[in-house]
Amino acid sequence: MTEKSTTQVAGIRQALLAQIASGSLVSGAKLPSERDLSDAFATSRITLKQALLRLEAEGCIYRESRRGWFLTPPPLSYDPTTKSFFNQMVLSQGRQPATRLLSADPELCMKMALPPATALHRIRRLRFVDGRAVMFVEHLLKPDLFPDILTRDLSSSLTTMYREHYGIHSGRATFDIFPAAAYGDAARHLTVAEGSPLLMIIRINYDQHGRVIDCDREYWRHDALRVSVDSHAPAIV
Amino acid sequence: MTEKSTTQVAGIRQALLAQIASGSLVSGAKLPSERDLSDAFATSRITLKQALLRLEAEGCIYRESRRGWFLTPPPLSYDPTTKSFFNQMVLSQGRQPATRLLSADPELCMKMALPPATALHRIRRLRFVDGRAVMFVEHLLKPDLFPDILTRDLSSSLTTMYREHYGIHSGRATFDIFPAAAYGDAARHLTVAEGSPLLMIIRINYDQHGRVIDCDREYWRHDALRVSVDSHAPAIV
């Protein structure tokens, strides 16, 4: 309104947005290379990249490290107040979920609200929507609740396994949701550049008796979801 | 873990983090200028700036446009399921809230789930915590519910005014929370660079009868809050 997009970066951003809106690029499509784009806009690669970084921050495009830039698919809707977890949530929105097990180890860990150096199991998984890696997750479990779990098939639903093999039902959960940045393993597995913005969700699950079951640390591509919450009136309902 | 911080940017980031952790910089303190820092690390200003941008993405530091870089104060905790709004929320966490009215106009607007070109009131405000501008908000009201509201003191709590002057009580609300980027007025009022990451919250408020009261579009500095949700088990299960 006040700024009439006088800078080059803003102008390039607008031009790319127009191309996207015109439908010449479709969801998931790959953009031309940075060098080709900087030639096309008669600017330096750094300036062109700044425009791409802005569009990335807006969630219009994303990159896979060293592979290129792509149009972002529509985001998932994530409602923490429902008990629908990943597979069910993705399927109910007409998308295709997949999960890859990365590692599963016993580990000393000082996270969660537990005595220091409590022995925990750490399961790390990568979750996909329509073939795109959107979430890297670490599950931290209390081993005494889940004997032999590390020998089972850990690429399927953990919630279902808790219920069917261990008689543990998910009840309450608490969520902490905040923007963060990608580093190390999370960045590599999400094929995201170091320092890219992420949306982090830390979730603590409780069973039907109010005991802590496990803690999930979810690293989401920042453009992959919208969190939707409906605060029902506390009345009769 | 796998990456041993081989890049300059990663090394500078680590060094700055160490300085911050050592307490040589305190919350709210201003960092040295980019030129001084790039001299100190014997690198170019662009490279140094990339390290600052990463720390910004992590929420460790923030900038005020053309004024410099500062240490980020602790974030607020934001619970959408409570009915505690801005002033109350900030005070309850031992911080100091403030609000500045930016504008209040009638406007044709096609947002919310309303017939197109519905006449609405648009109130724009800037909200502060401990003197730092953390949220730019647009309130869109249905004018027939709030006669003469544009003539009142709009820098105080709207919720209280709804209740005391119009007999309208807030009931249910829905929230849509997602990362976005700063542009135009939002960027300028938050003294944030164009394209900086934001956390956006779109909130629709309903009254005690289930009617839409208003719609808030909140643009938060991405490092200023954590969203906390407790999904209570739905009754007996």
Add this chain to the structure above:
DNA sequence: TAGTGGTCTAGACCACCCA
């Protein structure tokens, strides 16, 4: 091996803030 993005240099000018 060719092409991609990731990183980096050593400068430059401009717009704005503050004393």
Add this chain to the structure above:
DNA sequence: GGGTGGTCTAGACCACTAC
């Protein structure tokens, strides 16, 4: 008016991907 961050240039080499 001096210092700040915001923007921009015209190159360069490296690490990795895809073929």
